[in-house]
Amino acid sequence: MKKVIITGITGQDGSYLAEFLLSKNYRVYGMVRRSSTENFERIEHIKDKIEFYHADLLDFSSLVEMIDEIRPDEVYNLAAQSFVPTSWKQPILTGEFTALGVTRILEAIKLIDKKIKFYQASSSEMFGKVLEIPQKETTPFYPRSPYGVSKVYGHFITVNYRESYDIFACSGILFNHESPRRGREFVTRKITEGVAKIKLGMTDKLYLGNLDAKRDWGYAGDYVKAMYLMLQQEKASDYVIATGETHSVKEFVQLAFERVSLDYKDFVVIDKTLFRPAEVDQLVGDYSKAKRILGWEPTVSFKELVNMMVDSDLEKLKNNG
Numbered sequence: 001m002k003k004v005i006i007t008g009i010t011g012q013d014g015s016y017l018a019e020f021l022l023s024k025n026y027r028v029y030g031m032v033r034r035s036s037t038e039n040f041e042r043i044e045h046i047k048d049k050i051e052f053y054h055a056d057l058l059d060f061s062s063l064v065e066m067i068d069e070i071r072p073d074e075v076y077n078l079a080a081q082s083f084v085p086t087s088w089k090q091p092i093l094t095g096e097f098t099a100l101g102v103t104r105i106l107e108a109i110k111l112i113d114k115k116i117k118f119y120q121a122s123s124s125e126m127f128g129k130v131l132e133i134p135q136k137e138t139t140p141f142y143p144r145s146p147y148g149v150s151k152v153y154g155h156f157i158t159v160n161y162r163e164s165y166d167i168f169a170c171s172g173i174l175f176n177h178e179s180p181r182r183g184r185e186f187v188t189r190k191i192t193e194g195v196a197k198i199k200l201g202m203t204d205k206l207y208l209g210n211l212d213a214k215r216d217w218g219y220a221g222d223y224v225k226a227m228y229l230m231l232q233q234e235k236a237s238d239y240v241i242a243t244g245e246t247h248s249v250k251e252f253v254q255l256a257f258e259r260v261s262l263d264y265k266d267f268v269v270i271d272k273t274l275f276r277p278a279e280v281d282q283l284v285g286d287y288s289k290a291k292r293i294l295g296w297e298p299t300v301s302f303k304e305l306v307n308m309m310v311d312s313d314l315e316k317l318k319n320n321g
């Protein structure tokens, strides 16, 4: 049985990746940081099949001990401070988690066993003020937030450990991916939960920022399969994972309200405080390398994704009372 460590297992992607690797018969170890209350909402249904290990991206010796004790075949580094607006409020902490945290894990792998395969959760935020449309593996980076800058560091340190120490290290440059398990502060989930609350009469306003920003939105369940495929190749490399389509926040809002037969103009209020100091205006990815080498393709359309998330939030709110 192959052993895998997933950092960030309590997050959206960690939960889908753990499900997927369990279905592939992996022994799954989840790295969690200590907290006064358990934070297992997304992995409640599989937690009995996961072995949890307490460690923190900020604490090098905890990472060394974890890797030494478990001796995994593969490590997926999904843990990060992942919310872009927080990265302006806490830029130094974001750098510690999202940038230096990557070096700490890679150093631990280098010290203990260079044959451990490594996946780094890189991001389309690295393209920021885009220098090419669509964005592919060779597109230069121009990050627009402390989060994006930290991810560029994480990407290049992954490439560097691959080239310096011959570690099988891959950087997956993933465009936005969403699901019913998406954190509530990200725009898609904020919209679908807001729409569900409005439909059920629990509120009558949805406060949003920039509706003109465009993103390439896919389904998280599809994207974790690409992570796995990257580590099964003969050669380590970096891949863009995207749908190749771009849609504005406004289009997402429109479709979400249409799903419950309402007009968004009656409920959405623009709140200027939600605009960012520097925006990423448009992202759209070219996933042809992943298609050619990994045989990977997205399976959920934009409309299916919106509908899935609205339906799930309606269901959750109805069940809660």
Ligand code: NAP
Pocket (backbone or CB within 6 Å): 007, 008, 009, 010, 011, 012, 013, 014, 031, 032, 033, 035, 039, 055, 056, 057, 058, 077, 078, 079, 080, 081, 082, 083, 097, 121, 122, 123, 124, 173, 174, 175, 176, 177, 178, 183
């Ligand atoms: P998420 O839901 O915000 O989950 C982040 C995870 O990181 C949580 O499990 C969190 O643990 C953990 N974490 C944060 N700081 C930590 C620390 N110091 N030590 C240990 N664990 C820590 O993020 P996601 O959407 O699943 O994304 C997964 C990864 O992919 C992230 O690195 C993100 O930046 C990257 N990414 C995401 C997208 C996307 O669209 N979702 C696109 C590109 C890249 P707690 O539960 O304890 O907070």
Ligand code: GDD
Pocket (backbone or CB within 6 Å): 082, 083, 084, 122, 123, 124, 125, 174, 175, 176, 177, 185, 186, 187, 188, 190, 207, 208, 209, 210, 211, 213, 214, 215, 249, 274, 275, 276, 279, 280, 283
């Ligand atoms: N969060 C949020 N809240 N975003 C809003 C709002 C709002 O009320 N109103 C408009 N937006 C706009 C933002 O300005 C941004 O342009 C867009 O919606 C998407 O914002 P988020 O959903 O917060 O995601 P993100 O694109 O900044 O970052 C996500 O995707 C990255 C990959 O490109 C995160 O998952 C990152 O961790 C990930 O790397």
